[in-house]
Amino acid sequence: MTFNPDWFDKVPKVELHLHLEGAIPRPALWELMQKYGGDASVPDLQALDEKFTYADFPEFIQAWIWKNQFLREYEDFTFFSEAFAQELVSQNILYAETFFSPVRFTEVGMEAGLLFEAVRRGLDRVPDVEVALISDLTRDYGPDQAKVTLAEVNEAKGSGIIGIGLGGSEHNFAAELFTEVYAQARDIGFHVTAHAGEAAGPESVWGAIQHLQAERIGHGVRSGEDEALLDHLAESKIPLEMCPHSNVCTQVVESIEQHPVKEYFDHGIMLTVNTDDPGMFGNTLSSEYRLIHERLGFSQDEVRQVILNGVNATWLPEDRKAAMVTEFTSDEAWAG
Numbered sequence: 614m615t616f617n618p619d620w621f622d623k624v625p626k627v628e629l630h631l632h633l634e635g636a637i638p639r640p641a642l643w644e645l646m647q648k649y650g651g652d653a654s655v656p657d658l659q660a661l662d663e664k665f666t667y668a669d670f671p672e673f674i675q676a677w678i679w680k681n682q683f684l685r686e687y688e689d690f691t692f693f694s695e696a697f698a699q700e701l702v703s704q705n706i707l708y709a710e711t712f713f714s715p716v717r718f719t720e721v722g723m724e725a726g727l728l729f730e731a732v733r734r735g736l737d738r739v740p741d742v743e744v745a746l747i748s749d750l751t752r753d754y755g756p757d758q759a760k761v762t763l764a765e766v767n768e769a770k771g772s773g774i775i776g777i778g779l780g781g782s783e784h785n786f787a788a789e790l791f792t793e794v795y796a797q798a799r800d801i802g803f804h805v806t807a808h809a810g811e812a813a814g815p816e817s818v819w820g821a822i823q824h825l826q827a828e829r830i831g832h833g834v835r836s837g838e839d840e841a842l843l844d845h846l847a848e849s850k851i852p853l854e855m856c857p858h859s860n861v862c863t864q865v866v867e868s869i870e871q872h873p874v875k876e877y878f879d880h881g882i883m884l885t886v887n888t889d890d891p892g893m894f895g896n897t898l899s900s901e902y903r904l905i906h907e908r909l910g911f912s913q914d915e916v917r918q919v920i921l922n923g924v925n926a927t928w929l930p931e932d933r934k935a936a937m938v939t940e941f942t943s944d945e946a947w948a949g
Contacts, residue, residue: 621899621906623946625707627923627937628887628898630831630854632712632749632780633697633732634684635677635890641696642892645683665893670812670863674782676893681717687731694735700891701742704899705946708937709742710927712778714749716762725765729772736773745928747776747806750794752786759794767801775928776804778831779821784812788820795825804828804928806854811865815839822851829853829926834860837873847881852926857904858896859889875909878919885923913949 637645643658655661667673684690701709713732715725729746736744748766750759759779766774777798779791788807795805808831809821815838821827822845833853836842846853855874860866866873877884886901888894902919905911911919924937941947 620949621903625705625941625944626898628706628709629885630856630887632890635893636697637693637892638696638700641693645689649683667863673863687727690731691735694732695738698736698739698742704897710745710747712747712749714751716751716754726769729769733772746774747778748774749778749780752779752781756790756794759791763794763798779807783808783817789824792824806831810835815842843880850883853884854887855884856887856889859894862894869908883922885926886919
């Protein structure tokens with residue numbers, strides 16, 4: 614059986630691995646650019662599309678930093694957060710757990726608490742999607758700054774912050790450096806995830822599991838370099854937050870046909886599929902599901918299972934998860 618062409622858009626979904634600042638819809642980013650005088654090297658939206666094409670992961674990071682210069686006032690965060698939430702609704706994403714990295718803006722004089730409040734104001738303007746926040750401690754600033762950020766985030770958790778993550782230059786900052794701050798976060802009551810196995814190999818995933826006690830692994834795409842790790846992930850049911858199109862865009866994987874997401878699924882690993890930075894990669898969650906079906910051989914039932922994996926991998930209470938599974942499976946679009 615084949616999907617109806619619009620099934621991917623209509624089916625209810627959740628998303629667990631996307632970065633708020635990397636998910637700014639391009640028209641909204643363009644508006645912010647014009648607010649601050651634009652960039653002569655990016656004269657129109659087509660040029661912006663070209664700007665967001667990357668030869669490798671470091672080039673992607675440079676584009677990320679370039680984009681941040683157009684986020685200067687708290688109102689900017691409210692503005693793009695509202696646009697972001699509207700984009701989720703357009704794809705029938707009903708719930709999301711979303712990264713936000715305050716340290717990249719506190720270093721230029723903004724306050725973490727006010728940043729989260731500004732983001733929450735924008736999200737709350739779109740009641741048709743629920744968005745919980747995960748504060749990315751960002752490896753590049755080191756473990757001492759991570760402790761400062763954690764303290765600030767703890768003060769701001771009334772803005773709907775439920776967990777912490779660890780993005781940034783994984784290949785330069787090992788998980789072990791952040792063991793203490795992750796223990797502090799768990800003691801406070803935050804959930805914990807960590808990017809691992811993207812820009813570094815399986816040893817990074819082991820580090821996130823053993824030293825950080827990560828409840829989920831962001832990406833984990835290179836886990837297959839260690840068969841024992843694949844077995845451990847399958848047995849432990851630690852969810853992987855996989856982002857196939859992102860991995861191709863940053864050249865972590867050479868082509869979508871070489872992406873191991875189907876191999877990992879068949880190995881019994883509990884994986885989810887996500888967009889990572891859709892504003893910078895030009896993808897949607899709908900297109901990710903279409904991609905794994907059309908190019909990687911996921912059947913209709915397997916796509917449904919990945920969607921439900923997303924629900925079950927959320928940090929919602931168990932009764933909320935069960936209710937959401939019922940809501941999804943009874944939706945008129947679910948049968949395809």
